[in-house]
Amino acid sequence: MTSSRQLHLGAFMRPVSLHTGAWRYPGAFPDANFNFAHLKRFVQTLEAACFDAFFMADHLAVLNMPVDALKRSHTATSFEPFTLLSALAAVTERIGLVATASTTFDEPYHIARRFASLDHLSNGRAGWNLVTTSNPDAARNFGRDEHLEHDERYRRAREFYDVVTGLWDSWADDAFVRDVESGLYFDPEKLHVLAHKGEYLSVRGPLNIARPVQGWPVVVQAGSSEAGKQVAAETADVVFTAQSSLEAGKRFYGDVKERRERLGRPRNHLKILPGVFVVVGDSRSEAQDKRAKLDALVHYESGVSSLSIALGHDVSSFDPDGPLPEIPETNASRSSRERVIELARSEKLTVRQLAQRLGGYSGLQMIGTARDIADEMQQWLEEEGSDGFNVMFPFLPEGLDDFARKVVPELQRRGLFRRAYEGTTLRDHLGLPRPGNRFFKSP
C-alpha cells in the first residue's frame, strides 16, 4: 500500500533561507530571519498550506566561519528557539513547532520543562530537535575549552533523553483533579519522583509542570554518524537528514528503519525527512534562472573559501570566469572533492559559479515547475527514499509563497498531501501514537 502513503512536510526556518545570498535577492526581506512580523506571516502561510511543522535549527554561538564570510551572512544573529516558537504558538492553531535544544550544553530539567510548557501553550504542537551541538565554538560560551568528545556527547545524549522523558512522566495524565469541594488539587498517588543517578546526570524531579499534551513532545534527531543513527533509531520520532541523492537517501532510509525494527519497534512510527532546497518556476528555465541569480549574489570571496575547503586546494588564483582546471589529489575528503568536480562538469559551471554554488548552498535540491518538484517528491516517497521532506526556501517571502501556492496544491491533487489538518497535535499530523506514561497506567 505504498501508494496510499502521504508526504510529511516540515519547513526549515532557521535560517529562513540557508542560502547566503538570500537576503540580497530582489524582493526579499533582508532582515527576514530576525523580524517577528515577517516570521509570523511565514508561519501562518505554512499553516494555511497544512505543513506538519515549522522547524527551527539552532546554534549556541555565532556561526563558526571567518569574520570576512560571517559579515556577509544574514544568520549571524537570530531569535532563540523557545522564545520565538512560544510567540508563534500564540498566533497559530495547528502547525507543529520544533525547537532545537542541546544535550551537551543544557540541563535536562530545563529542557523537559520548556518543551512541556511549549507543548501545553500550543495544545500539543511541540517537537524537540535533539542535538549534541555541532558548532565546537559553543563550548567556550559554556565554560569549557573544548567540545565533549563525539562518542561521549552521544552517551550523554542518550542518558539525557531518558531523564527528560522520565521527567515528562512525573505526573499521571489524570493527576490534577482540582476538586473545589474537598480542596484536593492533585492526587499525590499520581506523582512520581524520578530520582535519576547515572553516568552524566543526577536529577531528582518531579517536574513542576503537568505531563505534556502529547505525552512526550515529538523527538527529532539529525545525527549522521553511527552513534548518531543509533541514538536516532532508539529515541527519535522523526529523523531530519542531509542526503545528496535519491540513491543515498534510500540507503539511509533502509539503514535507520532497519535499526528501528531490530529494536522491535514499528518502522512507520519513525519518519525520515531529508532536507531539500526547492526553487519553483513557471517553467524549468525560469526556476534555473532564479537559482543562478541567487548564486550570483554570493560574494565571490566567501565562495572561494568554501570551494577551496571542499577541494582541499587554494583556488583563489584561478580565473574566475574560466572552467575549473585539473585539481591534484589532496588530503581533502575524496568524496567531497569528487562531488564538486562532478558538479562543475555536469552543470558546466565556471570557477566563479562553482564557488558561489558552494558558498550559497550545494546540498539536495529540486528545481523546476511545481509538477517537476511534485514528481521528484513522489518518487522519493514511492521508492522509500523518505517519508517527506524538510523544505528549505531559497529566498523569502517569494520562495515560500511559491511553494505554498504552486507545489502544495499539485501534491494535494495527487493525493500525496493533506488538504486540511485531520488532528490537532504534531503527533496527529505525523501519524505517531501518543506514548504511555512509564510510571502510570492510562486511566
Place this chain on the structure above:
Amino acid sequence: MTSSRQLHLGAFMRPVSLHTGAWRYPGAFPDANFNFAHLKRFVQTLEAACFDAFFMADHLAVLNMPVDALKRSHTATSFEPFTLLSALAAVTERIGLVATASTTFDEPYHIARRFASLDHLSNGRAGWNLVTTSNPDAARNFGRDEHLEHDERYRRAREFYDVVTGLWDSWADDAFVRDVESGLYFDPEKLHVLAHKGEYLSVRGPLNIARPVQGWPVVVQAGSSEAGKQVAAETADVVFTAQSSLEAGKRFYGDVKERRERLGRPRNHLKILPGVFVVVGDSRSEAQDKRAKLDALVHYESGVSSLSIALGHDVSSFDPDGPLPEIPETNASRSSRERVIELARSEKLTVRQLAQRLGGYSGLQMIGTARDIADEMQQWLEEEGSDGFNVMFPFLPEGLDDFARKVVPELQRRGLFRRAYEGTTLRDHLGLPRPGNRFFKSP
C-alpha cells in the same frame, strides 16, 4: 516635588494568586495558573489598565512543602516563564513582561540570549527578575546534593550579571547595516568578543543575537539579606520586596536608595515595589468578608502546620474555635512569633482563623474600598515607602477585574497613575534610561 511622582504597578502573576484558597473561591477559575486562555485574558486586562508589568516568579522544583499541603496547592505546576511570557508578548502591545531566572542553576549565555530574544520579540518589554533561587530542592534537580552557600550564591550572581550585561553589549546598536548593494550584513568593527574569565564563569561570546531593544532588559531583584540588598543596589533597576508595614517599608526604601547613592548613581533610577495583597469591596466590610471567606477555604491542616512553624510551637491540640492561648517562648524567630500573636490579638482571630490566615497569605495587605486602597498607596508613595507596588490578587478573575475597574480609575483621578502608556518599552514605563553600550559609543 514628591507629589508629582506617580505609582508604578506590577502584577504578581505566578501564581496568579499567592493565596492557597484562591482556586476554591466562588467564581474563580481553579486552573487559572495553568490555562493559557485565562492568562491571556488577564494580561490583556492588565494592559488595558496600563500596568507597568506582568511579573512572573519562578521556582526550579515543585514547592518545598509537605505533600499533604502541596496536594492542596494550585501552584504545584505552572508554565515555564520564557515560554509563557513569549506567548503573551505575541498577544499584547505595551505591558512589560518580567521573567524570573536563576543565576545559580543556569548559564549566562542562555539567560542573556533568552532575555534578548524576548526583548526583541516584545519590542522592548522584557525584564529579568534576577534570583539566586530560594527553593533548596532545586539543587537536586541540577546534579547537586546541596544548594550553594548563601554568600557564594550572591558572589556568583554578581559575576553572572556582569557576564550577561557584557553579552548584551556584544553588538553595537548600529552594527547591522544590511547593505544589499555591497553585500555587507554587519560591520565587523561593531562586534565585541567578551572573553570573560572570572571566579565562577568563563564565557567567550559574542552573543548570537543583536543588542536588546532596551539596551539591557530591565533588571529586577528581590534579595533581602545584606548581600541581597547590596547586589540590588549595584545591579537592579527595580527592587521587588516583601514588607510588613509602612514603617518597615520606609526603612528598607531609605536603606536601598542610600546604597545606590553611595555608588554615585541616581536614586530615582531604582524603583522599589513592595508586594501587596489587595482585596477590594464596595464597602470596607464587604472587602473584609471576602478576605474572611477566602481564608476559610484554606484547609485547616495546612494552616496548622504554617502556624506551628511561625510560633515554634505545635498548635494541633489547641481548640480551633477558641482564642490563641499563651505560647511559651521558643526557639522560633522572635519577630515572627510576635507578629503572629499581635495579629491574633488585633483582629480577634480564633486559632482556626489564624491558622488559615497563615496558611493562605499573611504578608502586607490592603483591604477596603477603592478609595481606602488608593489612600494607602498614596501614603506609601508620598512618605517614601515605595515607588509603587507589585500587586497580588486574591482570586481570579474577580480580584483582578475589581482592581482594574475600581482602584486604577481612582488612582488615575488623583493623578497618581498613568491614563495611557507614554512610551513603548518597559524602561519607558518605569522612567528608566536606556543603558549605553560599554564597548561602543552611541552612534
